[in-house]
Amino acid sequence: MRRTSSILSTGAYLPSRVLANAELEKMVETTNEWILSRTGIRERRIADEGEFTSDMGARAAEQAIELGGIDPKSIDLIICATCTPDTIFPSTACHIQHKIGATRAAAFDIQAACSGFLYALVTADQFISSGVYQTILVIGAEKLSSIVNWQDRNTCVLFGDGAGAVILQHRPGARGVLSFDLGADGAQTEILSIPAGGCRVPLTPEVLDQRLQFIQMSGKEVFKYAVNAMNRSAEESLEKAGCKPEQIRWFIPHQANQRIVDAVAQRMNVGLEHFVINLDRYGNTSAACMPIALHETNMAGKLDRGDLLLMVSFGGGLTWASTVLEW
Ligand code: ACO
Numbered sequence: 001m002r003r004t005s006s007i008l009s010t011g012a013y014l015p016s017r018v019l020a021n022a023e024l025e026k027m028v029e030t031t032n033e034w035i036l037s038r039t040g041i042r043e044r045r046i047a048d049e050g051e052f053t054s055d056m057g058a059r060a061a062e063q064a065i066e067l068g069g070i071d072p073k074s075i076d077l078i079i080c081a082t083c084t085p086d087t088i089f090p091s092t093a094c095h096i097q098h099k100i101g102a103t104r105a106a107a108f109d110i111q112a113a114c115s116g117f118l119y120a121l122v123t124a125d126q127f128i129s130s131g132v133y134q135t136i137l138v139i140g141a142e143k144l145s146s147i148v149n150w151q152d153r154n155t156c157v158l159f160g161d162g163a164g165a166v167i168l169q170h171r172p173g174a175r176g177v178l179s180f181d182l183g184a185d186g187a188q189t190e191i192l193s194i195p196a197g198g199c200r201v202p203l204t205p206e207v208l209d210q211r212l213q214f215i216q217m218s219g220k221e222v223f224k225y226a227v228n229a230m231n232r233s234a235e236e237s238l239e240k241a242g243c244k245p246e247q248i249r250w251f252i253p254h255q256a257n258q259r260i261v262d263a264v265a266q267r268m269n270v271g272l273e274h275f276v277i278n279l280d281r282y283g284n285t286s287a288a289c290m291p292i293a294l295h296e297t298n299m300a301g302k303l304d305r306g307d308l309l310l311m312v313s314f315g316g317g318l319t320w321a322s323t324v325l326e327w
Contacts (some may be wrong), residue, residue: 005128006176008167011063012295015047028153040258044160044283054095056163057141064165074135079108081116114315116287117225125177140287142243149214154254160283164291174324179240192316227263229320234312241324254313255279255289
């Protein structure tokens with residue numbers, strides 16, 4: 001029988017600075033009404049200048065470690081999902097390993113944009129099911145404010161900063177991760193990307209002037225693709241787990257846009273009351289969305305052992321990911 005992995009504990013960290021839509025009205029040509037009606041976002045959190053992705057990831061990790069009652073030195077592996085690493089290398093996971101004193105842990109990052117946390121969770125599940133590791137810290141952390149073009153109203157209203165974390169372990173008798181689906185369409189790299197900063201378009205004064213180091217997005221195309229991919233992926237994970245949507249207590253979707261969530265819920269024929277939504281308060285925090293939403297649901301006492309959850313995400317790449325897990 002497969003060795004299962006399940007979530008022992010969760011943690012999250014959100015920077016204290018709130019950037020409300022009203023403030024964005026003073027920065028670009030937009031209105032609270034436009035942002036709210038097109039996206040559902042009211043406000044987002046912005047990290048301090050000297051607060052990095054690894055700082056937020058470490059704070060979320062420390063909370064998960066404390067709530068799980070484990071010693072950081074018992075952690076075998078740290079996987080951090082991020083598209084806003086502190087440095088290109090070393091990995092953000094290495095920075096976090098040092099900050100939390102997890103001196104025994106191997107550490108690496110995973111980059112699948114907004115799908116990154118689920119890619120990381122599924123990777124961790126493989127290490128546990130193979131019997132190689134016992135305790136894995138999985139983090140989603142982002143400082144998206146550092147890659148947003150604050151002069152571009154098409155994108156700057158959408159994103160926020162934050163981090164979430166889970167401790168994954170094999171626990172006898174717990175079923176944990178029941179199924180997953182991961183996917184990518186590399187033919188769609190252009191519709192959501194940061195063109196410069198890699199070896200393809202190195203940073204030069206001209207490139208910086210053109211602001212190519214920031215997120216570029218074809219919103220409408222991304223929107224359409226997101227709804228289809230999230231639905232297909234969710235159905236795939238449900239089928240592999242042998243579950244029907246009505247057996248799922250909580251659907252945790254990627255927190256990009258309320259209209260995307262509405263469309264996914266409608267196609268699945270599931271009421272919105274079964275969906276965890278916090279994008280109104282935090283915007284799209286990319287790889288951090290999933291673990292933050294999971295932690296808030298956990299802290300609100302809305303998770304009982306045995307509950308089934310469906311998590312489904314979508315992001316640059318394009319990538320998508322979903323999992324059905326038993327709490
Ligand atoms: N305020 C006012 N007007 C705006 C704003 C703004 N903030 N942003 C765009 N507009 C304008 C546009 O310029 C356009 O004007 P035009 O018709 O004169 O050209 C008009 O509003 C309509 O723009 P649309 O693109 O048609 O608006 P749409 O209804 O598609 O909503 C949005 C735009 C919110 C971006 C939507 O397309 C969306 O959410 N797409 C998906 C985004 C997403 O999920 N991204 C995931 C990123 S995940 C990752 O991997 C990082």
